[in-house]
Amino acid sequence: TIWEDKDFVPSDVDLTRNPDDTPDERRHKNINRHAYLLFQCSKYLKRLNRTWTTYHDIDEYLTISEDFFSPNNTRFKTREEFIVSTSPIPNRTAFVSQPGFVLRVLRTYLNDQSNLSSVHDDLSKRCIHVPRAKYGAVESPREMTQKDVPFYINADRLDTLRYRYRTTKRKLDRDGLAKGIIDLSRISVRDMGIGGLVHRPLPDICPKNSTYWSYGHIPLGIKHYLGSYDSFHFRDDANNLRKKWEYWAHSKDVGADDEIRPWIRGFCGSVGDTSALELLEGAGVLPNKMDKSGW
Numbered sequence: 494t495i496w497e498d499k500d501f502v503p504s505d506v507d508l509t510r511n512p513d514d515t516p517d518e519r520r521h522k523n524i525n526r527h528a529y530l531l532f533q534c535s536k537y538l539k540r541l542n543r544t545w546t547t548y549h550d551i552d553e554y555l556t557i558s559e560d561f562f563s564p565n566n567t568r569f570k571t572r573e574e575f576i577v578s579t580s581p582i583p584n585r586t587a588f589v590s591q592p593g594f595v596l597r598v599l600r601t602y603l604n605d606q607s608n609l610s611s612v613h614d615d616l617s618k619r620c621i622h623v624p625r626a627k628y629g630a631v632e633s634p635r636e637m638t639q640k641d642v643p644f645y646i647n648a649d650r651l652d653t654l655r656y657r658y659r660t661t662k663r664k665l666d667r668d669g670l671a672k673g674i675i676d677l678s679r680i681s682v683r684d685m686g687i688g689g690l691v692h693r694p695l696p697d698i699c700p701k702n703s704t705y706w707s708y709g710h711i712p713l714g715i716k717h718y719l720g721s722y723d724s725f726h727f728r729d730d731a732n733n734l735r736k737k738w739e740y741w742a743h744s745k746d747v748g749a750d751d752e753i754r755p756w757i758r759g760f761c762g763s764v765g766d767t768s769a770l771e772l773l774e775g776a777g778v779l780p781n782k783m784d785k786s787g788w
Contacts, residue, residue, distance in 0.1 A: 560709030
């Protein structure tokens, strides 16, 4: 289903972007458009009897957080707590390369009756906040970006393979506020209240305090990719400024990683080479123009 603004914005509200809008006006329209979309989309998916629903952006990728499984994770006060909390998923690479691994992570922890750690409690909520880590725009050598990637896939067109240098520190740090995932099967339309922002899409059930969780607090994480400047400023919204891109783009102090890389082998192996080529056609290629609403 492809929605247009008329499908989720009230008829008496005009959020069309105009050339003479001030930056504040554009930002205000963007925030309100998000709120209307998240609320109506949640109701629509609820009617379809959907369950877990994620509310992250298209430049963000939900995956397993290796920081959670690190012995240096200061969330755990004792080694016993670390072992109990991380033991349900001994092989993260195998998980990331399999279809539906995010749901499998949730089910693994929720169905593990022996796991009495606080992590189990965090993942038992109707709305779970997933912390984010940001990746800049530092390039890597071709042999590194193309590593473990099928020969017919151009890794430079996929941000998750192209940009390997993280800007978010590895000890109790985060990239802004966490994003929510919600089990819609456990709430009613009445529970939804009014729409919120992407960090708390349904404010009545998404607690504010967990939006401040650090990356590594739970087994799941969102990798947020800055991308090239061309893709960053394509929409030209109020948040996309050159100086903001420059601030994050060139940082490589935290180092590079390939934690998310197994997805590409798993994806191609799951759907087959022919389908993989068809499904990834146009990935990483910017369209020629915006849609008629200006978004």
